Amino acid sequence: MTLEEIRSRLEAFVPGCHAEIVVNGSPSAQNSLLIDRQHGLQAAMYLRDHPELQLDFCSNVTAVDWPDREKAEKIKTKRIVDGVEKEVEETKKTTIPGYLEVVYHLFSIAKKEGPVVLRMHTANRTDEVTLQSLTPVWRSAEFQEREAFDLFGIVFEGHPDLRRILMWEGFTDHPMRKDYVPPPDDDLEILAVSEPGA
Amino acid sequence: MLGEGIVKGLAETARNFLGSFIEKDRLVTVQYPEERLPVVEAARMFPFLIYDGVDQEEGLRCVACQICEKECPPQCIHIEKSKDKKPDFIGKQQFYPAVFDIDVSVCMSCQICVEVCPFDAIRMDNEFELSTDDRFAGLLWPKEKLAMPNEHYLAIHPTEATEVEARRAEEKAQAEAKKASQPAAVAK
Amino acid sequence: MTQALPSEAEQDQVMEISMGPQHPSTHGVFRMDIRLDGERVLRLKPVIGYLHRNHEKIAEAASYLAAIPYTDRLDYLCSMTNNWGYALAVEKLAGLTVPERAEYIRVIVSELTRLQNHASVVGFLLQDMGASGTPLMYAFREREKVMDLFESLSGARMMCNYMRFGGVRVDCSAEWLSQAAKVVAGFNGFLDEFERLLTGNEILMARTQGVGVLPRELAINAGVTGPGLRASGVNYDLRKVDSYGVYGRFEFRVPLGEHGDVYDRYMMRVLEMRESLRILEQALRDIPSGPFMDPKARLRGLRPKVGEAYARIESPKGELGFYLISDGSPNPYRYRVRPPSLINLTVLEDMCLGQSIADVVVILGSIDIVLGEVDR
Amino acid sequence: MSAPFIILAAVTLVGACAAMLLRGLVHCALALAVAFAGIGALYLNLGAQFLGLAQLLVYVGAIAVLIVFVVLLTRGGDSDSPPLSPAPRQFTGILVAGAIFAILAWAIFHSFAIHTPGMPAPQATIRQLGAALMESYALPLEVIGLMLTAALIGAVIVAMKEKQGTQ
Amino acid sequence: MDQDLKTELSKHGIFATTFEELYNWGRKNSVWPLTFGLACCAIEMIATTMARYDLARFGAEVFRASPRQADLMIVSGTVTKKMAPQVVRLYNQMPEPKYVISMGACAISGGPFRDGYNVLKGIDRYIPVDVHIPGCPPRPEALIHAFMALQDKISAQHLTGESRPRHLKRDLPSEFQVPELGEHGLEPQQNDEVFRNPLKVLQG
Amino acid sequence: MQPSDQVFVLLKHWLVGRSPAVMQPGVSILLTIVPILLIFPVLFAVTTVLERKGLGRIQNRYGPNRVGPYGILQPLADGLKSLTKEDIVPSSADRTVHFLAPLVLLAVAFLPYAVLPMGRNMVAVNLDSGVLFFFAIGAISELSVFMAGWSSRNKYSLLGAMRAVAQMISYEVPLLLSSIAVIMAAGSLSTVEIVEKQSGFSGIFPHWYVLTPWGFAGFILFMIAATAETNRSPFDLPEGESEIIAGYYIEYSGFKFALFFLGEYLGMFAISGLGITLFLGGWSAPLPFLTWVPSWIWFFGKLLGLIIGFIWVRGTLPRLRMDQLMNFAWKFMLPMALVVVVSAGAWRFLPQGVTRWLVSMVFIAAAYVLLARGVETRNKIAKRTYRFAE
Secondary structure, X not given: OOHHHHHXXXXXXOOOOOEEEEOOOOOOOOOEEEEOOOOHHHHHHHHHHOOOOOOOEEEEEXXXXXXXXXEEEEEEEEEEEOOEEEEEEEEEEEEEOOEEEEEEEEEEOOOOEEXXXXXEXXXXXXXXXXXXXXXXXXXXXXXXXXHHHHXXXXXXXXXXXXXXXXXXXXXXXXXXXXXXXXXXXXXXXXXXXXXXXO | OOOHHHHHHHHHHHHHHHHHHHXXXXXXXXXXXXXXXXXXXXXOOOEEEEEOOOOHHHHXXXXXXXXXXXXXXXXXXXXEEXXXXXXXXOOOEEEEEEEEEEEOOOOOOOOHHXXXXXXXXXXXOOOOOOOXXXXXXXXXXXXXXXXEEHHHHHHHOHHHHHHHHHHHHHHHHHHHHHHHHOHHHHHO | OOOOOOOHHHOOOEEEEEEOOOOOOOOOOOEEEEEEEOOEEEEEEEEOOOOOOOHHHHHHOOOOOOHHHHHHOOOOOOHHHHHHHHHHHHHHHHOOOOOHHHHHHHHHHHHHHHHXXXXXXXXXXXHHOOOOOHHHHHHHHHHHHHHHHHHHHHOOOOOOOOEEXXXXXXXXXXXXXXXXXXXXXXXXHHHHHHHHHHOOOHHHHHHHOOOOOOOHHHHHHOOOOOHHHHHOOOOOOHHHXXXXXXXXXXXXXXXXXOOOOHHHHHHHHHHHHHHHHHHHHHHHHHOOOOOOEOOXXXXXXXXXXXXEEEEEEXXXXXXXXXXXXXXXXXXXXXXXXXXXXHHHHOOHHHHHOOOEHHHHHHHHHHHOOOHHHHHO | OOHHHHHHHHHHHHHHHHHHHOXXXXXXXXXXXXXXXXXXXXXXXXXXXXXXXXXXXXXXXXXXXXHHHHHHHHHOOOOOOOXXXXXXXXXXXXXXXXXXXXXXXXXXXXOOHXXXXXXXXXXXXXXXXXXXXXXXXXXXXXXXXXXXXXXXXHHHHHHHHHHHHHO | OOHHHHHHHHHOOOOOOOHHHHHHHHHXXXXXXXXXXXXXXXXXXXXXXXXXXXXXXXXXXXXXXXXXXXXXXXXXXXXXXXXXXXXXXXXXXXXXXXXXEEEHHHHHXXXXXXXXXXXXXXXXXXXXXXXXXXXXXXXXXXXXXXXXXXXXXXXXXXXXXXXXXXXXXXXXXXXOOOOEXXXXXXXXXXXXXXXXXXXXXXXX | OOXXXXXXXXHHHHHHXXXXXXXXXXXXXXXXXXXXXXXXXXXXXXXXHHHHHHHHHHOOOOOOOOXXXXXXXXXXXXXXXXXXXXXXXXXXXXXXXXXXXXXXXXXXXXXXXXXXXXXXXXXXOOOXXXXXXXXXXXXXXXXXXXXXXXXXXXXXXXXXXXXXXXXXXHHHHHHHHHHHHHHHHHOOOOHHHHHHHHOOEEOOEEOOHHHOHHHHHHHHHHHHHHHHHOOOOOOOHXXXXXXXXXXXXXXXXXXXXXXXXXXXXXXXXXXXXXXXXXXXXXXXXXXHHHOOOOHHHHHHHHHHHHXXXXXXXXXXXXXXXXXXXXXXXXXXXXXXXXXXXXHHHHHHHOOOOHHHHHHHHHHHHHHHHHHXXXXXXXXXXXXXXXXXXX
C-alpha cells in the first residue's frame, strides 16, 4: 500500500483525522505521514490492526527539537528594472514557530514490510508539549517515549509510567533540546594552562 | 538420564585441565610482561608526529594546517600556528606548529587525525605501557614528546611507511624536476 | 509462567531491594528496583541512565565522520556492526553505494562480531548462573582470536572504527582472509566443546527451561528483536527480511525457538553462531577483488541533502537502527540510535514477575544488554 | 563439685538468664542456644555421651535454629524489643517457674537414684541404648514414631492447603 | 635496612626482611579488585582476567563483589554524573589500605565524552587515584602494566615519614564527600580536598 | 607394623614420656591439639593456592604463579594483607554478634577433627559416638552463619544467611541418613571402629563400603550433601555472587573475612575426612600390597583427592536455584538416602554372594531411575530440538 493510500484511508476511517505526507528530499526517499495530535492514538490503532497493513512492530521512536527558525526563501520574481523585465531573486524571510516532533518508524513483522513513518508535532516548545502516547498500542514505545520526555520534555498523555529515564529524578533540564546549555565547568581550559611552555 | 550432562561437562573440564599440561593450545596465557604478543602492524594507540632527519624542529612534517584539530572527534589536539615559515621537504615554505599538544587522557585512538592529514605528518604509535600517576602533566603530551623520527614509523608500520616514502620521494622528484624546468620562476 | 501473585494481605514478607548499579551480574551500571515476596519478584523496575554518555548530543555537534568512533562505543562488544548500521544510514541519506568487496568485508567482520558477542553473552549468562568462570573463560579464549583478527585489520581490538560511508577504511589482505578462515574453521570445535560442557547440563536446563518465558505476541508488541524475538518463535531476521548488504547471496537458516524461555534464548545464540560460521565460510570463499571504497564518497565535509533516513541492521543484540536528519550542514541535525538493548529491556519486568530473584539475573543475562547502548 | 561442672553450670545459667532478660529477640534466642549447649556439655561431663551429643544435635542444631528462624520470619529480625511484660504477668511467670521448680525438686529428692549412693553408673553403650529402644521399649518408640509421622503429614497437609489457597 | 648490606646478606643465603618490607610485600601481592565495571573498559578489564592475559598470575583474580573485601577499585569506564555518587560511596565502603586505578580516557578526564552534559570529567575530582592508564580502551597488557606500576608504588612506600602512604596519615580522611545529584548537575562539582586543578594551582 | 606408620604416635609417646609426670596429661593433650591446629590451616593455605591454580588450569590459564616460586607464597601474602587490613564494622551492625560470629564458626570448624582418625592410632579422642559428635558440632556452625548474616543488618547478608541455614538443615538429613547406612553396616558409631571394619581385604579388593552398591550410592549422596553443607559450588547459593553478592559475610572485611574463609575450608576438610572415614576406608590402603605406605599418607592422600574433586566440580557446574536445591534435597536426596539405608540393611542380612549384590543393586538402580524421572518431570527439563526457517 502506498503512503498516499494509507493517508486517504486514515482520513476516511479515523473520523476527524488529518494526515499529511511529508516529502523527504534525500536519496533514501522515506516519506512520512504527519498526523494531527488529537488523533495519533486512533490512527496508530488503525494502522496496527488493519489486516492489509499489520504494522505490528513499532521499531523506533524519536523526538526532534525544532526551535523557532527563520526560513529564508529565495523567490524569483519577474520585475521590470530599468525598463527591462528581469528575473530578480528576492529573499523572503518567514519565521516558523518552533515545536517538538515525535517520529515513529513502523514495520510489519507479519508482512515483512516497512517502514511507515509517522510524525506528530506539539503545539509549541514551551507550555503545550503534550502528545498522545502510543505505548498502549505498541509496548516498544514505552522506554523510548520516556526518553523523549526526559531529554526533550514532551509529555505523553496516557503513558503508563512517565518518569525520567536517563537523567535522575530532580534534574530539571531537557538536555537534548537545541538550546540547552550545560552547567559551566572550569575544567576545559586546563589543557591550555598546564602546557609546559605557557 | 539425570546426571549425564553433568558427567559430560566434568569430562570436558578434565580434558582441559589435563590438556593444559600437554597442548599449547589449551594453555593460551601469554605471560606479560615476560612474554608478549606479537605487535601487529596496524596496531594503534596514540598519535605521534613524524620528523625527517635528525632534528626534531627542523624535520617536523606538520605544517599546522589544523585539519586534525578540527576533525578530532573528542577535540584533544591543540595546535598553535607559528608566525614564521620554514621550508618543507620539497622546499615549499610552510608554517609549522609552535605548539602541538595532544591530551592523551582524552584521545580515543580513533585514527581520524591520521586519515585526514594530507601531509603524512601524524601517525599512530603502538606503545601502550603508558600508565602514570601524574594526571595532568603526564598525560598532556607536547610536541617534544610527540615527535618521533621517521625511522620509528618505518619500524612500526613498515608496509604503509614504505608506500608513503615512495610517494614522497616521487613528489620530491617531481618538485625538483619542476624546479629544474622552471628555474626562472624560482629565481624570481 | 507467571504465577498468581499474592494479594496485599498475604504479602507479609515484602522486601524492597535495589540491585545495582554496582552489582556483579547487572552487566554494568544497571539498577533494578525489585519488590520481593520472600524470593519471588512482585515488581521490577529497571533504572538506567548510569552510563548515559550523551552520544546523540555529541554526534549532533560533530561531523558525520566524527560520529563513527563514537558508534564503536555504543555496544562496545560489537563495534563493527555499529559501524555498519551508521554507515548504512549515512549511505542512505547521501545516496552512496558500496563496492562489492567492501560489502563482503562488512559481512565477514560483522559475522565475526556476532560470533564473539554470542560467545561472550553465553559465557556471561553462565557466569550469572554461578559457573565459576569456566564457560566465560572458554568464550573469551575464542573471542581473543576474533579480537586478534580485528586488531590486525583495523588496529584496535574493540574500538575498530573500521567502516566508512561508502566502504571500509582499509582493505583486508589475502593473508588476513586466510587467517580468518583458520579462526572460522576452529570455531566449530569450540562450539562442540561448549555444548558438551553446557547444553545437556541438567543444572543449566533446570535453571533456564521454563524461566523467563516471553510470549510471541508480547515479544512483537514490545519491539523485542534479535535472538530474543526468534526464541519466541517469530521468524524475523533482518539479514533475511531486508537482505541489506549482500546477505541475500548467502545460504543460511534462521533458528527459531518454541518456548521463548531462557534456554531457547541460549540455544538461539548457539545455533546462530553455527549459522554465522556457514555465512563466514561462504563469504570468505566468494569474496571478490576490487575497490573497497566508493570513489564518490567524501569523508571530510560530507554535506548530505536536506532530508532524513532510517537504516537498520541485524546487530547481534537485535535491530540496530540509525535515524539521521540532515539540514544540509556538515553535522547531522538529528542523530538517533535505535538501541536494541534498551527496547529489549522493556519486557524485563514481564518476564521476571513471579520468578525468583535468582532467575532475575539469569533472565537479564539472557536478554543480552550492553549498557553503553541502553543508555547511550 | 568439680571445676568443669562449675564452669558449665555457670555458662548454662548465664545463658538461660540472658535468654530471659535480653531485649533483642534474636539475642534471646542465641542465649538460649548457649544454655542448650551448656546443658549438653553437662551431660557429656556426666559421662552420658549419647545424650549429650543428642542434646547438642537436636537442641542447638535444630531447635535453636528453628527458633531463630521463626523470630526472623515473623518479626523480620528487628531488634525492636517488645515492651517488658506488665507486672501481673511477670508475677504469674514467677509463680509458674516456682511451681515447676518445686515439682522438679520434689521429684529429684524423692527419686530412687540419690538414695542409693555408691551404685556404679551403668555403662550405657550405644548398642545397649539401641537394644533397649528396639526391644523393651519398642512399643513406646513405635507410638512416638507414629505420632510424629501423623504430625508431619498434618503439617504437610496444612502447608499444601495454604499453597492452594494462594494459587 | 641498608640496601647494600641486604644484597650482601642475600648472597650468603640470608634473607633479611624488615617489617615494612613484609607489610608492603603482603599488600602488594594480594590486591583484590572490586567487581566493578562501568563501560567499555570493563570488557577489557574482564579480558585481562581471562585466560589470554590472566591477571590471576599476580594473585589478583579474587574479584570481590563486596567493597568490604576489596583492595583495589578499577574505575573502568565513563563515570557519569548519575553514577558518580555511587562510585564515591563504594570507595568509602572499602577498608584501608585501598587503591584506585583509573582505567581509560573516560575515567581519567571524561575522555571522548567529556563534552557530554552527564559525564564526569575525571573520577579524580572526588577520590584520589593512584595510577592512570590512558587509552580508549587500554589494552589488557596496559592494565597489567598499570597493576605492576601500582605494585611498585606500594613496595616503594615507607611506613614512616612524610612520604608514608595516605592510609597511614591519621589526619587524612579515608572517606570522601559523596556528591549529590542536583537540579543541573553534581554538587559540588569537585572535592577540593582531593582534586588538584592545575588551573587553581597556577593561580594561587 | 612399619615404624613410619606410627612415627607420629611414637613421637608423641616419647615426648610425653620425657615430660614430668605431673604435666603428662597436659602435654599429651597439647601434643594432640597443636598439630591439628597447625596442619589444617596450612592445608587451607595450600588448598587455596591449589584451587586457584587448578581452576586456572581448567580454564586454560596458569593461575597465581608469581608470588614466590610457582605462586606458593600467595596465601601468605593474602594472609598478611588480611591481617593488616582495616576492620570495618558497619555502624548499623550488632557489634557483639558481628564480632562473635567468625569466632564461633572457627571454633566449631576445628572441633570435628577430634574424632577423625587420620592414621592408625591417630585420633584425638576415640569417642564411642564419634559420628554423632561430628554431626552435633556441625549443627552449631549453622548458628554462626546465621549470626554473621543477621548481625550485619544488610538485606543481602540476611538473605544469604536464611538461604545458608535452610540449605544446611535440609542437606543434613540426607547426610545423616547416608551415614546411618554405614553405621548400620559397621554396627558402631565410633569412627575408629568404622575404619577398622574397612581395613581388611578380599582378594585385592579392600572392604571399603564405597565398593558395595549401597555404599557407592551412599558415598555419592554423602558427597553431594557435603558439598551443600559446606556451601561449595554448585550449592554455593548463600554466597551466590551473581545474586546476593557475597551472602552472609558481605559486610566482613579484613581478618574476620579471612576467618570465614578459613572456617569454610576447614568445614570442607572435616566433612571430606568424615566421608573418607565412612566410605573410603579411612587410613587403610586401597590395595593389599600397598599397606607398607604409612596410614596417614593414605588419609591425607584421599583427602587431597576429595578436595580436587570439589575444585573440579566447582570449575564445571553452574549454580542451582534455591527452590530447586530444596526440592532436590527433599524429593531426591532424602528418598534416595532412605533407599540406601534399606539396601544397606538388606546387604547386612542377606548371605554373602551374588544375591546380595543383585538385590542391593536393583534397589538402588530402581530408586534412581524413578527419582531421576521425578526430578526431570518436576523441573520440566528435557532436551529440545529446534526448527529453522530458511
